[in-house]
Amino acid sequence: MDQGKAPQDTRTEKSATWERLKLLSKEEREAWRLEPAVERRDPDARNLPDEFPFGWFGIMWSDELAVGEIKSVRYFAKDMVLWRGEDGAARLIDAYCPHYGAHLGSGEVAGNLIQCPFHAWRLDGNGAVKEIPYARNIPPQAKRDNCVPSYKVEEANGYIYMWYHPEGVAPMWEMRRIEEFGHPDWTGFTKAKWHIYAAMDNVSDNGVDIAHFRYVHRTQNVPEYEFGYDGIKRWSIARAKLGTPMGTIDGKISASAMGMGQGVTRFEGISDTIMIPAIVPIERDKVQYLYGFIQPKAEAEGPKGGLARAIIKDICWQFDEDKVILDGYRRLARPLVCDGDGPFGRNWQFTDQFYLSRAKKPDPTKLAAE
Numbered sequence: 001m002d003q004g005k006a007p008q009d010t011r012t013e014k015s016a017t018w019e020r021l022k023l024l025s026k027e028e029r030e031a032w033r034l035e036p037a038v039e040r041r042d043p044d045a046r047n048l049p050d051e052f053p054f055g056w057f058g059i060m061w062s063d064e065l066a067v068g069e070i071k072s073v074r075y076f077a078k079d080m081v082l083w084r085g086e087d088g089a090a091r092l093i094d095a096y097c098p099h100y101g102a103h104l105g106s107g108e109v110a111g112n113l114i115q116c117p118f119h120a121w122r123l124d125g126n127g128a129v130k131e132i133p134y135a136r137n138i139p140p141q142a143k144r145d146n147c148v149p150s151y152k153v154e155e156a157n158g159y160i161y162m163w164y165h166p167e168g169v170a171p172m173w174e175m176r177r178i179e180e181f182g183h184p185d186w187t188g189f190t191k192a193k194w195h196i197y198a199a200m201d202n203v204s205d206n207g208v209d210i211a212h213f214r215y216v217h218r219t220q221n222v223p224e225y226e227f228g229y230d231g232i233k234r235w236s237i238a239r240a241k242l243g244t245p246m247g248t249i250d251g252k253i254s255a256s257a258m259g260m261g262q263g264v265t266r267f268e269g270i271s272d273t274i275m276i277p278a279i280v281p282i283e284r285d286k287v288q289y290l291y292g293f294i295q296p297k298a299e300a301e302g303p304k305g306g307l308a309r310a311i312i313k314d315i316c317w318q319f320d321e322d323k324v325i326l327d328g329y330r331r332l333a334r335p336l337v338c339d340g341d342g343p344f345g346r347n348w349q350f351t352d353q354f355y356l357s358r359a360k361k362p363d364p365t366k367l368a369a370e
Helices: 013-021 026-032 200-206 305-326 344-352
Strands: 055-061 070-075 078-084 090-094 108-110 113-115 129-131 153-156 159-164 190-196 224-230 233-244 247-258 262-268 273-283 286-294
Touching (some): 090 153, 200 305, 273 305
Antiparallel strands (some): 078 090, 153 159, 224 233
């Protein structure tokens, strides 16, 4: 070897990134999770869909929107405003006033209405103008619902959810509620947040990708998986032997999704943990991912507390590793799959039903029991 040259770093860019992540503090890692992709390429060059799926999507943790507060947000490539009225209910409409186009995010909440900062027009959560302080009459068009496009909002499981449909169709199925959330025997949320620079269906495929566990997450054994689909619902069960200081135990991970924006994953074996993810697209190539973890207080606040926290940390670190891959992902029209992969073909059929241009209408009556 030439003594004047440093040895070449033979690690790939991705593996080097994984190594660098290990050196970050908790705060630095949380900031990294929201950073843009290193090389954010044009969505067309990455062959990403030019439309968004419909359904229920978790957009924010409920406790991050106070009564009387307005948040300027962006989902589905549209600027929106989210506010909480004096009655405690959250409301969501597009961001621009129909009068003169001012952004409502710099306005204020008046009772349950949002007030424009420009001329003090007031709108309700259905996007209708309810008050104009200096006018004798409100124009008929302004009085109508969806004068400014509005979105159905519900709160459950510690999240604010919105219903999105590109043609404004009303919700086609009921929200799913997790009974353990808010129960006195269970903790509140431990939270984590990411921006993934990919499309919704790329992220969905990650949930059925069996083979990547060995090569991305470096697990010694690939768990045994079962997958199932029923209408708008997808479920999976993974079983694996887990090594602990007390010996090998049987571990189980049960995951289910309803549509593409709502789900729940249950981890059993070492310390029971429920992960409630909330997923929503921001742009064609940008998805917001929220994780909320709850655990039995008897475990999280008892002698196993350190172990319980370690489980959450490990789950989040695994998704950090996924982000490194997904941020540079190019969507292939026909990926070349093999018999060792997960059920990608079936998963594409599942996700296709939520895109208007692709396929059949979902049957919201086919909801399998939890």
